[in-house]
Every structure is written in C-alpha cells, then in structure tokens.
Amino acid sequence: MRTHPPTTDPLDTYTLNMGPQHPSTHGVLRLLLTLRGEEIVTAEPVIGYSHRAHEKMAENRTYAQFLPNTSRQDYLSGMIYNFAWVEAVEKMAGIPVPERALVARVILAEFNRIASHLLWIGAFLLDLGAPTPFLYCWDDREAILFLLESVTGSRLTYASGRFGGLARDLDADFPRRAREVIAKLRARWPEYDRLIEDNVIFRNRAIGVGVLTRDQCRSYGVTGPTLRGSGVPYDVRKAEPYGAYPRFEFDIPTRPEGDVFARYWVRVQEMRQSVRIIEQALDQLPGGPFLEPGSIGVKKRLKLPVGTQYYAVESARGHYGILLVSEGGAEPYRAKFRTPSYPNLAVLTEAMPGTLVADAVAILGSTDLVMPEVDR
Amino acid sequence: MDALGASVSAPTEHPFSGAAEARWVAPGRLVEASRVLREAGYFFESMTCVDRIAAHGVFELIYTFNRWEAASRVAFRVWAPATEPVPSISGVFGAANWNEREAWEFYGLAFSGHPNLTWLLLPEGTEFHPLLKSFTAPPASSYDDSLTAPPPPDDAHPPAHH
Numbered sequence: 362m363r364t365h366p367p368t369t370d371p372l373d374t375y376t377l378n379m380g381p382q383h384p385s386t387h388g389v390l391r392l393l394l395t396l397r398g399e400e401i402v403t404a405e406p407v408i409g410y411s412h413r414a415h416e417k418m419a420e421n422r423t424y425a426q427f428l429p430n431t432s433r434q435d436y437l438s439g440m441i442y443n444f445a446w447v448e449a450v451e452k453m454a455g456i457p458v459p460e461r462a463l464v465a466r467v468i469l470a471e472f473n474r475i476a477s478h479l480l481w482i483g484a485f486l487l488d489l490g491a492p493t494p495f496l497y498c499w500d501d502r503e504a505i506l507f508l509l510e511s512v513t514g515s516r517l518t519y520a521s522g523r524f525g526g527l528a529r530d531l532d533a534d535f536p537r538r539a540r541e542v543i544a545k546l547r548a549r550w551p552e553y554d555r556l557i558e559d560n561v562i563f564r565n566r567a568i569g570v571g572v573l574t575r576d577q578c579r580s581y582g583v584t585g586p587t588l589r590g591s592g593v594p595y596d597v598r599k600a601e602p603y604g605a606y607p608r609f610e611f612d613i614p615t616r617p618e619g620d621v622f623a624r625y626w627v628r629v630q631e632m633r634q635s636v637r638i639i640e641q642a643l644d645q646l647p648g649g650p651f652l653e654p655g656s657i658g659v660k661k662r663l664k665l666p667v668g669t670q671y672y673a674v675e676s677a678r679g680h681y682g683i684l685l686v687s688e689g690g691a692e693p694y695r696a697k698f699r700t701p702s703y704p705n706l707a708v709l710t711e712a713m714p715g716t717l718v719a720d721a722v723a724i725l726g727s728t729d730l731v732m733p734e735v736d737r
Numbered sequence: 738m739d740a741l742g743a744s745v746s747a748p749t750e751h752p753f754s755g756a757a758e759a760r761w762v763a764p765g766r767l768v769e770a771s772r773v774l775r776e777a778g779y780f781f782e783s784m785t786c787v788d789r790i791a792a793h794g795v796f797e798l799i800y801t802f803n804r805w806e807a808a809s810r811v812a813f814r815v816w817a818p819a820t821e822p823v824p825s826i827s828g829v830f831g832a833a834n835w836n837e838r839e840a841w842e843f844y845g846l847a848f849s850g851h852p853n854l855t856w857l858l859l860p861e862g863t864e865f866h867p868l869l870k871s872f873t874a875p876p877a878s879s880y881d882d883s884l885t886a887p888p889p890p891d892d893a894h895p896p897a898h899h
Contacts, residue, residue: 408858409856409859409860412858414867417868453754577831578780579780579781580780580781580831581781581830582781582783582830583780594805600808601808667751668751668752668753669751669752669754670753670755671754671755671756671783671810671812672755682782682783682801684785686785686787695787697783697785708831710831711831
C-alpha cells in the first residue's frame with residue numbers, strides 16, 4: 362500500500378486535526394494525522410475528553426453504590442459491564458447465585474450484545490456514506506431495547522444486577538416477547554446480507570483496508586471482534602467460561618484477513634451466535650428464585666476479604682477485565698477497569714500509517730470504539 | 738521464567754486470585770521478564786498501579802499477560818519504591834505505552850526509557866495525581882482559567898443600550 366518511504370521531513374508533510382468533534386469519531390476522540398498528500402504518515406489519538414474518574418469513584422463508594430457507574434463505562438453494552446462487576450464481587454465474596462439468575466443474565470447480556478452490534482453496523486455504514494442500513498438497524502435495536510426496558514426499567518444504562526442475582530425477575534411473558542424479537546431479527550438477516558455484504562461500494566471500501574496483523578494484536582492486547590477479524594478465535598466466554606456460558610453451544614466466528622471487511626463480517630456472524638445462545642437459554646430457563654434468598658441487599662454493607670482478584674468477561678467490544686484490590690473494607694481499595702476499546706484504539710498508531718486519509722474513517726469505525734469506555 | 742531469576746520473594750502476604758500464576762518481579766528484571774512472555778506468545782492484558790505509600794512507601798504495579806490459545810493468565814507484581822523510576826516495557830509490548838502514561842499522570846510514578854511520558858487522560862499541564870490516596874480534590878482553579886485570569890478591561894464589554 363505504501364508508495365513512498367516514511368518521512369518525518371516537516372516540509373514534506375502537514376498535520377491534519379480530526380476531531381474531537383467529528384461525526385465519525387462517535388464520541389469525543391481527536392486524531393492528529395501527519396499526512397503526505399493523502400497518505401497517513403503518523404496517527405496519534407488524543408483521548409481523555411470524557412474521562413470521569415470511574416476508578417477514583419470506585420474507591421469512594423461501597424460495592425453496591427458503584428453499580429450504576431458500571432454501565433456508564435460502555436453505554437452500548439452496559440448490561441455486560443454491570444453483570445461483570447456483580448460477578449467479580451460475588452466471586453471474591455463467595456456469594457451464591459441461583460440458577461435462574463445465571464441463565465437470565467446470559468439472556469439479557471446476549472440481547473445487549475446484539476443491540477450493541479446493530480448500533481455499530483448502522484453507525485459504521487453511516488460513516489461510509491450509507492444511511493439506509495442505519496434506519497433498519499435502529500428499528501431492530503429498538504425492539505431489543507424495548508424488551509430489556511420491560512425487565513430492567515432502563516434503555517441504556519442498566520443497573521439490574523444484584524450481588525446474588527437480579528433486581529427483578531423475568532416475567533412469565535418474557536420468553537414469548539423474546540422469541541418475537543428474535544423472529545424479527547432473523548427475518549432481517551438476509552436483507553442485511555444483500556444490502557451490505559454484497560454491496561460493491563461497501564466491499565471496495567472495506568476489503569484489504571486497515572489490516573491488523575496478529576503480532577500487532579498481541580503487542581497491544583487487541584481483543585473482541587477486532588481480534589477475531591484477524592483470525593484469532595479468542596473469546597473470554599470460551600477461554601475462561603463464566604456464569605452459565607459453559608452449558609450453551611456456540612461458535613466463535615473468525616476470519617483471517619484482518620481487514621475492515623473481516624471485522625464487519627465477524628460482528629454480523631456473532632449476532633447469529635448470540636441468538637443461538639439466547640434460544641438455548643430460553644429453553645433451559647430454570648424456575649426458582651431470581652435472587653439468592655437472604656442475599657446481601659444493596660443497603661447492607663458488604664465487605665470483601667483482603668486480596669486482589671482479576672475477573673474477565675467478553676463484552677461486545679472484547680475482553681473486559683476488573684482488577685479488584687480489597688483491604689477488607691466496605692469500599693474497594695483499588696478498582697482497575699481493563700476496557701477493550703483502549704488497546705483497540707492504541708493499536709491504530711501502528712495500523713494507520715501507510716493508509717489513505719479516506720480510509721481513516723473506515724478503519725476507525727471498524728474497531729467499534731466507545732470513547733467513554735476508553736477514557737473511563 | 739525461573740531460569741531468569743526474575744522472581745523476588747514476596748514482600749507482602751496479600752493474596753492474588755484469578756491468575757494461573759502470580760509472581761513477584763524485581764523492577765530491574767521487568768523488561769527481560771516481559772520479553773520472555775512476549776516471545777512465548779503472550780499478549781498484554783492489563784496494568785494496574787496500587788498506592789501502598791502509607792503502609793509501605795511503595796507503589797504495587799500489577800501487570801497481567803494472557804494467551805489466546807489455552808488461556809493462562811500470568812501476573813507480574815512489582816514492588817516499586819515511590820521515588821525511583823520503573824523501567825518501561827513499552828519497547829516490548831506496545832500497549833504499555835499508554836498504560837505507563839496513565840500510571841505516571843495518576844500516581845506520579847516515572848518510567849525510565851518511555852518514549853513519550855506525558856498526559857493521556859488528564860488535561861495537559863495537570864499538576865496533581867488524582868489516584869493517590871492522599872489526593873482529595875483539585876485546586877479550585879485547576880480547570881477554569883476564568884478564576885485566575887485578570888478581569889477584562891471595563892471597555893471590553895460596554896453596557897447594552899436600547
């Protein structure tokens with residue numbers, strides 16, 4: 362792709378500022394691009410615009426008080442983040458979780474993953490100049506948000522996990538409504554394939570563009586669909602199975618090319634795998650309590666034993682890790698959130714040089730960044 | 738790893754869970770120890786700085802690495818004196834570049850050999866380290882220039898007249 366040797370001669374290059382308010386950055390991200398003609402020589406992400414000090418806040422709140430913060434890190438897969446916090450605390454404190462809650466969490470988390478991928482597809486295609494998919498994806502996503510709202514009371518920033526279960530039970534009608542949403546989603550897939558995957562304009566903008574090598578992914582800790590688009594079948598749900606995931610059958614879609622198209626394709630296939638998981642979970646949804654009887658309510662003070670624990674889940678964007686340090690108090694001594702968008706953005710400093718400025722938008726979009734998650 | 742002699746004896750009994758292996762590494766052996774993992778196919782997973790100044794006068798650095806195939810987390814725990822720079826591993830793992838910048842700005846811990854140790858998430862020029870336990874609130878004028886800037890001259894904003 363590169364037509365000239367790299368240069369740092371200031372007379373040969375110029376600097377282009379992209380963002381922090383740019384329609385394609387989806388949040389507040391600034392890219393400092395050094396260009397020669399249309400070729401990117403260096404790309405330096407400038408971040409921190411939506412830093413809210415979640416890690417400092419965690420040190421000043423009880424474990425339960427931090428629950429609403431979790432879904433505000435990645436507001437597109439907030440359910441997964443919320444459950445990750447709950448599960449990390451449960452694991453460290455040794456709190457049992459009823460079977461029904463474990464399976465219900467998987468159902469809610471996988472619906473949230475599909476909603477996140479749908480939003481990404483719509484917004485990403487919009488970046489590339491295709492407004493139609495956006496409207497279809499929004500319609501599908503709305504059905505999911507409506508379903509999740511009926512259980513949790515929230516559309517986006519969920520806080521429905523509780524230490525030892527869930528805040529509210531899935532109602533008796535939930536499986537029927539969930540299957541209706543699945544039928545709606547499934548009916549749309551062939552349309553998406555014809556509209557997007559077979560579209561020659563999209564293919565020309567995506568195939569062979571923004572290739573991430575496996576070694577770059579390893580060096581930066583790239584995970585999630587972005588990594589699986591580079592042919593690596595790494596998924597925390599399989600690598601370190603948690604919750605009720607071990608009892609469901611699903612595949613990890615991968616594609617070896619490592620380009621924008623591969624990352625698109627992986628996410629589309631992942632939605633189908635999520636539906637597979639949800640259908641099994643609905644079939645197997647056990648009865649019984651949704652919250653461990655006599656479990657620790659949000660108002661009681663929960664203290665964790667002294668120690669450090671690392672706990673990871675697979676969010677819609679990749680490996681989300683929570684490192685909790687407890688000194689035995691009612692608040693964490695330290696809570697570190699290893700968010701997947703952070704390395705997925707950092708790697709672009711290596712992946713962007715040598716590409717054209719017109720491709721920068723496609724490459725940036727294909728990594729599915731959520732800036733509040735990068736900045737925390 | 739053992740051949741390297743990178744491990745040091747545990748300076749604290751504080752337990753670590755969630756990793757297949759957690760070992761204490763001396764700051765001086767950090768670069769070579771992480772290179773061993775890089776060459777063995779591990780990816781950079783996370784890095785955390787913990788303020789243990791009040792109790793021990795040190796920062797505890799926790800690096801975790803993992804593998805794609807047969808996941809197996811390795812944690813390096815480094816007992817880093819607060820006043821001495823820690824060798825940067827950004828030459829071994831690209832991800833360390835941003836993580837070390839974050840530890841520098843939030844804790845004031847320096848990393849030697851880092852190519853660009855500057856602010857990442859905090860505004861450029863921030864002079865406090867918010868994740869230190871001793872930090873409570875930023876000075877009043879930290880983010881708002883209008884609080885310290887001299888007032889504008891009187892004729893800068895003539896009164897509106899109708």
